[in-house]
Structures are given as structure tokens and as C-alpha cells.
Amino acid sequence: MQLTPTAEDHRIAWLAALAIVIHIAESALPSPLPGIKPGLANVVTVAVLVRYGWRTAAWVALLRVLVGSLLLGTFLSPTFILSAGGALSSIIMLGLARRLPGRGLGPIGYSALAAQAHMAGQFGLAYALFIPHIALLNLLPILMSAALLFGVLSGIIAATMLKGLATATPGSNAQLLH
Amino acid sequence: MSLTRADWIVLICLLAVQPWLYTHFWNGHSGVADHAVITALGQDTQELSLRHDQQINISGPLGDSLLEIQGGRLRFRDSPCHGKQCIHSGWLSHAGDFAACLPNRVSVTLVGAATRYDAVNY
Numbered sequence: 001m002q003l004t005p006t007a008e009d010h011r012i013a014w015l016a017a018l019a020i021v022i023h024i025a026e027s028a029l030p031s032p033l034p035g036i037k038p039g040l041a042n043v044v045t046v047a048v049l050v051r052y053g054w055r056t057a058a059w060v061a062l063l064r065v066l067v068g069s070l071l072l073g074t075f076l077s078p079t080f081i082l083s084a085g086g087a088l089s090s091i092i093m094l095g096l097a098r099r100l101p102g103r104g105l106g107p108i109g110y111s112a113l114a115a116q117a118h119m120a121g122q123f124g125l126a127y128a129l130f131i132p133h134i135a136l137l138n139l140l141p142i143l144m145s146a147a148l149l150f151g152v153l154s155g156i157i158a159a160t161m162l163k164g165l166a167t168a169t170p171g172s173n174a175q176l177l178h
Numbered sequence: 179m180s181l182t183r184a185d186w187i188v189l190i191c192l193l194a195v196q197p198w199l200y201t202h203f204w205n206g207h208s209g210v211a212d213h214a215v216i217t218a219l220g221q222d223t224q225e226l227s228l229r230h231d232q233q234i235n236i237s238g239p240l241g242d243s244l245l246e247i248q249g250g251r252l253r254f255r256d257s258p259c260h261g262k263q264c265i266h267s268g269w270l271s272h273a274g275d276f277a278a279c280l281p282n283r284v285s286v287t288l289v290g291a292a293t294r295y296d297a298v299n300y
Contacts, residue, residue, distance in 0.1 A: 100184055109185035141199040
């Protein structure tokens with residue numbers, strides 16, 4: 001039996017690879033506070049959501065967490081569980097946000113919402129599973145504000161990227177556009 | 179960089195939630211302390227309820243440290259140490275609050291009802 005990958009499979013693989021590279025590069029960056037990082041890999045998730053829809057975005061986000069953790073050696077560790085919880089929360093939030101009536105959200109709105117959901121989900125998981133200490137809650141406002149800031153920034157990057165993709169000639173990034 | 183109307187609504191809502199997070203989580207309600215755990219050199223750890231106002235002497239190498247419990251709070255009232263850091267710590271009232279008189283080897287931690295772990299390590 002032979003599996004023939006569809007064009008969408010290829011697209012998911014390419015985009016997930018892009019997200020994984022960003023994910024790993026970012027893991028090397030020092031963080032001012034545990035739990036705060038730019039989350040640039042989510043630029044890819046948001047851009048994919050706007051361009052190819054929720055299903056592809058969910059694949060890309062979850063593959064990124066899975067493969068990223070395998071490459072970083074954190075698979076099934078608390079880091080991985082928190083990462084997966086965050087990605088799952090943001091993907092669910094994006095799915096809900098897609099159902100908004102009218103013109104709906106643009107990349108910046110999606111990204112801000114996803115970042116907030118990511119942080120809230122991750123924090124809830126960390127609190128429930130790993131550090132059930134009441135003092136941890138003192139961190140929550142700072143983490144949520146940082147997530148909002150970085151979410152908006154990622155959204156701006158995603159919007160710029162989408163604009164670039166829209167005006168690019170089809171031949172120059174054939175793999176992404178397929 | 180065009181923001182849709184929904185974008186604006188989402189951003190304004192999220193911005194509006196932020197101050198609420200700070201007022202809600204930073205109002206010092208970090209757990210109501212239920213009792214105090216007192217550790218002193220060469221003695222068994224003792225637990226004292228914060229519900230009963232009292233003063234208690236804990237003896238250490240330098241002499242007696244006087245702890246005072248009043249209205250659910252606890253403080254070092256007196257200690258025979260040199261720096262009086264313990265006394266300057268003031269009243270402890272939240273779960274997790276901690277004060278110590280290192281020269282006299284006496285320390286106090288307030289504990290709430292819901293403490294499940296001291297520490298979690300990986």
C-alpha cells in the first residue's frame with residue numbers, strides 16, 4: 001500500500017517545518033522571566049489560519065509542538081506538556097474566533113486572542129499540575145500583559161507577511177503556495 | 179495594516195481586562211494563613227494556630243525570642259539578637275510569609291489550610 005501525500009499534506013509539512021525552525025531558534029533566546037517569550041512561531045500559525053484555514057493551522061501548531069519537543073529533548077516533560085496545553089488552548093480559541101460574524105478578525109486580532117488563550121491555558125495547567133502554590137497567581141497579570149504585547153507584535157508581523165505573500169509572484173515561493 | 183472592527187473590539191476588550199487582572203491578583207489575598215510553623219534549633223517543630231491571641235517564648239542559643247500572635251497575625255515581638263531583623267520583619271499575615279531570627283536560630287512560616295507541597299522539582 002502506498003500513501004500518496006496530497007498538496008495539503010505538503011503544505012502542512014513545509015509550514016510546520018518553518019514553525020519548528022522558529023520554535024527552536026527562539027528556545028535559545030534568554031528569557032527575562034520564566035514563561036515570557038515572544039512566541040514568534042505563532043506568526044506562522046496565524047498566517048496559516050488566515051490563508052489556509054483552521055484545519056491546516058491546527059496541524060501546523062500541533063506538529064510544531066510535537067517535533068519541536070522531540071528535537072529539543074523535552075518530549076513528555078513538563079515543558080512539553082505546558083507547550084502543548086498552550087498550543088491547544090490557542091488553537092481552540094482561534095477556532096472559536098473564526099466563527100465571528102461579519103468580516104471577522106484580521107491577523108492582529110487573531111494573534112492577540114491566541115496569545116491570551118495560550119498564556120491562560122498554559123498558566124492554568126502549570127498551576128493545576130506543577131506548582132499549585134497560591135503565590136504563583138501573582139505572576140499571572142504580568143504574564144498576561146506580556147502575552148498581549150507579544151501577541152499584537154506577532155500579529156503585526158503576520159499581517160506584514162501575509163501582505164508580502166499576497167503580492168509575491170507565484171513562482172518565487174512555489175513550495176509555500178503549491 | 180488594516181484592523182477590522184472585530185479586531186478593534188477584541189483589542190479593546192483584552193486591554194480592558196488587563197487592569198482587572200492586576201487588581202484581582204495583586205490585592206494581597208495570597209491565601210489566608212491558618213497556623214504558624216515554628217522551627218528552633220534543637221527543638222521539635224511546633225505548630226500554633228493563629229486563631230488564639232497569645233505570646234510565646236521560644237528559646238534559642240542566645241535566649242528567648244518572644245513571638246506574638248494577635249488577630250490572625252504573627253510577629254517577633256522581641257529577640258535577643260543584635261540586628262533585630264526578625265522584629266523589623268513586622269507582622270506576618272499571609273500564607274507563605276516567613277520571618278527568622280538567624281542569630282537565635284528561630285524561624286516562623288505561616289501556612290494556609292491548602293498547602294499541598296513544599297516544593298516540586300524536576
